[in-house]
Structures are given as structure tokens and as C-alpha cells.
Amino acid sequence: MxxxxxxxxxxxxxxxxxxxxxxxxxxxxxxxxxxxxxxxxxxxxxxxxxxxxxxxxxxxxxxxxxxxxxxxxxxxxxxxxxxxxxxxxxxxxDKIKWEALTEAAVEEETEFKLAKLNILIDQLPPRCKEIFIQSKLEKKKYKEIALDLGISVKTVENQMSKALHFLKTNATLFLL
The missing domain is CATH 1.10.1740.10 (RNA polymerase sigma factor, region 2, helix turn helix motif)
Structure with missing residues (x-):
């Protein structure tokens, strides 16, 4: 044709x-x-x-x-x-794979840092550790902690100050 x-x-x-x-x-x-x-x-x-x-x-x-x-x-x-x-x-x-790998790495790093932080918390003196856990993990107010433990609010503040100072000082060395 x-x-x-x-x-x-x-x-x-x-x-x-x-x-x-x-x-x-x-x-x-x-x-x-x-x-x-x-x-x-x-x-x-x-x-x-x-x-x-x-x-x-x-x-x-x-x-x-x-x-x-x-x-x-x-x-x-x-x-x-x-x-x-x-x-x-x-x-x-590739973008999805990269995001998944990054997310997994961040998760792994976070778990690693939390494990190290728990080791540091365990190194706190018993009373200081107990106050820190109630304040930061259980989200209790200083007044509630003082009532639970039969101590003054000022003692709770002092113990929290010591705990935070110890963690801050040692975390920079320990978490790197």
C-alpha cells in the first residue's frame, strides 16, 4: 500500500x-x-x-x-x-531506603545514648537517684516528691540540682 x-x-x-x-x-x-x-x-x-x-x-x-x-x-x-x-x-x-536507614541509625543511636544515660543514672546516690526518677521519669512535682519521701521541697531541689550537675558533667564525657 x-x-x-x-x-x-x-x-x-x-x-x-x-x-x-x-x-x-x-x-x-x-x-x-x-x-x-x-x-x-x-x-x-x-x-x-x-x-x-x-x-x-x-x-x-x-x-x-x-x-x-x-x-x-x-x-x-x-x-x-x-x-x-x-x-x-x-x-x-533510593530516597525511601535512605530514609529507612537514617531512621534506623537514629533509633539505634538514641537507644545507645539512653542505655548510657541509664548507666549514669544508676551511678547516682540512692536518694538522689530516687528523686531524679520521680521528677523526670514519673513527672512528679517537687512538692509531691517531698511528701512521698517525707523531706522538704528544698532538699528535693538540692538533690535534683546535684543529679542534673552529675549527669550533665558526666554525659558530655560518657555519651560521646
């Missing part, structure tokens, strides 16, 4: 012209994309998508070269679009 006649029949939506186009060019186009991708199934998918897109846009398409060149260029562009999409997917996967 003459290429000009074929293009005109395609524009008019003649199914026989599309069947002819498909039977004439499909295998060549698949082989071309297969040479680029190395994947037979992918090459068939890309060519089919390109031919479907060609059919859907047939009325608006302007072909300045040969139909064969136009189809090869269309398939080539479709393949490049596929690669871009895959790159975006891989970039997104």
Missing part, C-alpha cells in the same frame, strides 16, 4: 489501514526496541503503547518524514519515557 494512501486511511480511522500498519511495522519496531532494552516483553509493551497512541492521535498527527521513520521515532521516545519513569521510581526507592 502506498504510504500517502495509508496515512490518509489511518487519519480517516479505517481499521484495515491500522491492521496493515500493525502487520507491516510491529515486528520491526519490537526488534528495534528489543535492541535498546534487551527485554522482549518490554519491547512489545512499548511498541503496542506507541501504536495505540498513534491510533488515538491519528487525526492530529502531522508526518513530515516517512511513516516508518515517524513510527521508529515514536517508539524511541516511548522507550525514553519508560526509562525516565523507571529512573524516577528508582530515585524514589
Amino acid at each position: 502506498n504510504e500517502g494512501v495509508l496515512i490518509e486511511k489511518l487519519r480517516k480511522g479505517k481499521p484495515t489501514a491500522y491492521k496493515y500498519l500493525f502487520s507491516e511495522y510491529y515486528q520491526w519496531l519490537c526488534n528495534y526496541i528489543y535492541n535498546l532494552s534487551g527485554n522482549r516483553s518490554l519491547s512489545e509493551d512499548i511498541v503496542q503503547e506507541a501504536l495505540i497512541s498513534f491510533w488515538e492521535k491519528r487525526e492530529r498527527i502531522i508526518i513530515t518524514t516517512s511513516l516508518k521513520s515517524y513510527l521508529f521515532k515514536t517508539c524511541h521516545n516511548q522507550f525514553l519515557q519508560h526509562l525516565r519513569t523507571q529512573k524516577i521510581k528508582f530515585d524514589e526507592l
